[in-house]
Amino acid sequence: MARMRKAPLAIFVTLLSLTMVGEGMITVTLLWTSARMGQSPLFIGVVLCIMNIVPFLAQLLFPPMRRAVEQHPLRMIIGPRIAGAVATIWVGMAGGSSDLGTLIAVAAGLTCISFISQQCIETLMGQLTVAGMLDAGTSARLSQTALQCGVFVGNALAGILIARSGTGLVFFGIAASFASSLLLLFSAASIRMDEEAPEKSGVPLAEKPAQRHGADRPLWLLLTGMAFLAIQLSGFNFFVPLIFESRPGMSAADYGFVSAAAGVGALLATFVRFSEREYLGHAACFAVVLGDALLIRSVEMLPSIGLAFAIGFGFNLSRIRIRQGIFERLTTRQESALWGARVTLAFRGVNAGAPLLFGLLLMVGAPVAQSGGFAAIGVLSMGMAVPICLFFSKRARRHG
Numbered sequence: 001m002a003r004m005r006k007a008p009l010a011i012f013v014t015l016l017s018l019t020m021v022g023e024g025m026i027t028v029t030l031l032w033t034s035a036r037m038g039q040s041p042l043f044i045g046v047v048l049c050i051m052n053i054v055p056f057l058a059q060l061l062f063p064p065m066r067r068a069v070e071q072h073p074l075r076m077i078i079g080p081r082i083a084g085a086v087a088t089i090w091v092g093m094a095g096g097s098s099d100l101g102t103l104i105a106v107a108a109g110l111t112c113i114s115f116i117s118q119q120c121i122e123t124l125m126g127q128l129t130v131a132g133m134l135d136a137g138t139s140a141r142l143s144q145t146a147l148q149c150g151v152f153v154g155n156a157l158a159g160i161l162i163a164r165s166g167t168g169l170v171f172f173g174i175a176a177s178f179a180s181s182l183l184l185l186f187s188a189a190s191i192r193m194d195e196e197a198p199e200k201s202g203v204p205l206a207e208k209p210a211q212r213h214g215a216d217r218p219l220w221l222l223l224t225g226m227a228f229l230a231i232q233l234s235g236f237n238f239f240v241p242l243i244f245e246s247r248p249g250m251s252a253a254d255y256g257f258v259s260a261a262a263g264v265g266a267l268l269a270t271f272v273r274f275s276e277r278e279y280l281g282h283a284a285c286f287a288v289v290l291g292d293a294l295l296i297r298s299v300e301m302l303p304s305i306g307l308a309f310a311i312g313f314g315f316n317l318s319r320i321r322i323r324q325g326i327f328e329r330l331t332t333r334q335e336s337a338l339w340g341a342r343v344t345l346a347f348r349g350v351n352a353g354a355p356l357l358f359g360l361l362l363m364v365g366a367p368v369a370q371s372g373g374f375a376a377i378g379v380l381s382m383g384m385a386v387p388i389c390l391f392f393s394k395r396a397r398r399h400g
Contacts, residue, residue, distance in 0.1 A: 009142070012187040015180065016121060016146035017153070019081060022088075022177035023114040024154020025161075028259070029170050030107045031241045032162055032252050045359025047104055048238065051111040052352035065116070070337030073120040073127070078181045080113040085178035092171030103167075110174065117181075119344035121146055122323075126336030129327045137273060140324035144316050145270040152263025152312060155237075159256020218393040219339065222325045223346055225389030228381040229319050230350035232288060235377035236262070236311065238355045243296055243374075254301060261305040265312030272317055281321045281390055285382045287314030292378025318386055325393060 030051070034044050069076050091106055125143040128134045134142070154177070161170045244255040272280065291311035295304060326343070330336050361373060 008187065012184070013142045013146050015183050015187050016077075019077070019177055019181040019184070020114070020117065020146055020151060021154040021157065022081075022084075022110070022174040023117075024151040024156075024259070025158035025170055025174050025177070026107050026110050026114070026154075027237055028155050028158035028241060028252075028255070029162065029167055030103060031237070032159070032245065032255075033103060033167060036245070042359035042363045044242070045238070045355040045357070047107075048234075048355035049352045050104065051108045052115075052348050052355075069116065069119055069123055069341070070334065073124040074184060077117045077120045077124075078184060080116050081178040081181040084110050084113040085175040088171045088175040088178065092168055092175065113178070115344065115348055118147060118347070119340055122343050123337045123340035126327055126330050126340050127333050130330055130333055130336050136327035137324050139327050140320045141270040143323060144320045145267065152259055152266055156256040156260030156263060159252040159254075159259060163251045163253035163256070219326060219329055221389050221393035222322050223339075223342055225322050225386045225393070226319070226343055227346045227350050228385040228389065229315065229322065230347045231354050231377060231381045232292075232315060234351050234354035235292070235358065235374050235381075236315075238358050239374040239377075240295070240308075257301065258304050258308045261308040262312030262315075265309040265314075266316035269313045269316035269320065272320075281318060282387055284314040284317035284321070285387050287311070288318070288382040289378040292382070293375040296372070296374050314382070318382065321390065322386075325390075 027048075030047065031044060034047060065076075087106065087109065091102075121143055125134070125139040129136050129139045157173060158170050161173060240258065241255055244250045244258070245252075269284075287310045291307045291314065295307040295311065323343075326339055330339060358373065
């Protein structure tokens with residue numbers, strides 16, 4: 001199988017990032033609106049839980065959707081997002097939603113669409129790796145470029161739009177982001193995307209020997225690491241908007257700039273090649289721990305932007321490392337779909353439960369602006385859990 005050309009591939013990933021911008025805009029709009037309406041952290045945690053549990057349950061209860069993602073990942077990115085674009089245009093034409101219940105319902109539906117898209121991207125990149133069109137490292141970097149940069153840019157854009165014109169214009173931005181998925185059809189044709197590409201070994205699936213049970217152990221360890229990364233991301237999306245909203249003189253635009261800095265850091269992380277430099281993974285985790293601990297104490301914009309940059313850079317570098325490890329162990333299209341689904345389920349499942357837990361903890365703890373909860377998340381997830389998962393997955397692979 002011929003390798004992909006760089007220029008068309010870059011265009012394809014850029015378009016993937018563009019269509020994922022809407023996801024970040026959804027979360028920020030809901031969080032900021034809820035905080036402005038005086039809702040408690042527990043209420044916001046429940047809302048985020050509902051948003052993420054809907055697509056989580058949909059994945060478990062509807063096997064045809066899983067099969068469609070495996071067989072036609074590109075179509076499953078485009079179709080639901082066009083439907084979402086139509087819905088958000090309707091909400092935008094109504095001037096946005098001042099009714100929190102309607103906003104929650106819309107956000108839950110759009111999050112379900114984003115869930116499907118994330119799983120499709122994970123599956124698609126895994127299948128391209130299996131087909132020999134991309135190496136594991138490139139697939140990992142590109143998939144995280146599309147997912148993380150789109151989300152962080154969406155966070156920043158939503159904050160700026162809310163500060164300037166309220167929530168109404170944000171919905172048109174989400175619609176434009178979702179509708180841009182149509183351009184993927186032309187980009188996919190330019191790189192000769194083949195959804196029926198053979199596995200890299202050239203052996204039909206039925207003739208492949210079953211993997212040893214122990215061979216999956218590193219994959220499960222890496223999946224556990226991905227779940228802890230979801231805790232870190234949930235902490236950023238939950239705590240940071242509330243911290244900035246509670247500070248006198250801070251606006252949604254200020255939060256938008258901080259989130260944009262995290263997006264720039266995430267983007268630059270995609271240019272780092274790991275090779276055998278394992279220390280980079282641990283350094284990335286340390287950068288996130290440091291950023292989490294200091295961001296909640298920083299009251300000036302410039303230091304906050306620098307810390308957010310470190311968080312975005314370290315987080316995406318860690319996630320790329322984990323995804324590369326997973327891609328390296330995939331051998332068939334079916335495995336790509338299976339582990340793409342597991343990664344998405346783990347990530348969304350944690351994103352559903354973590355905000356609810358954060359809200360409960362804050363109800364009995366210190367005020368958000370003074371809480372050490374965000375710092376504790378960094379220490380426990382990025383300082384301890386993720387490095388442990390990386391270490392033992394490496395050992396399991398050597399001795400497997």
